[in-house]
Amino acid sequence: MDEKMTIGRLAAAAKVNVETVRFYQRSGLIDEPIRPHGGYRTYSDGDIRRIRFIKRAQLLGFALDEISSLLRLEGSLACSSTRDLAARKRAMVESKLTDLQAMKIALEGMVARCGSEERNDGCPIIQTLIAD
Incomplete structure (x- = not known):
């Protein structure tokens, strides 16, 4: 049986802030x-599961509009649509990883130059960033 809970208990159970629930x-x-006359709005275990789904999807890099799309597909037999969305997200992550690796290599080079060059012209890192 679903336990009915207030927004505060829902937020605590889902490990989010009350404002996060309101934002969602x-x-x-x-x-x-719906707020019953003179009472508090109540939430169910299903709401906890939905918030946890949203948070896990955010941790995987899905934007709120993408999460909304995933939630609309929930319970349907639209596995190919879900797979396509996840594949696009994976490709974006791979692209970001490539960019981050290039940034790492560039920074490693700057740090190495900083430790090995004389500093007649100032800091080699700043000079590299200024150069065309």
Whole structure:
């Protein structure tokens, strides 16, 4: 049976801030329950699972609009659409890794030059960044 809980208990159970829950509601990622007359809105275990899904997807680099697309596909037999979205995200990550590797190599070269060159013209790192 789903336990009914307040927004504070929901946030604690999902390991997010109450403002995160409210942001997800405004973004349309989770529904805002109707407030009963004179009472508090209540949430269920399904809301915890949905918030955890959103947070895990964010950790994998999915943007909120992509997460919204994934949530619309939830429960459908649209595995190919989900796979395509994940494949595009993987390609973007691979591209970023290539860029980061190039940045690492450039920085390693600058740091090595900084330790080996005389500093008549100032810092070699700053000179490299200034140069065309």
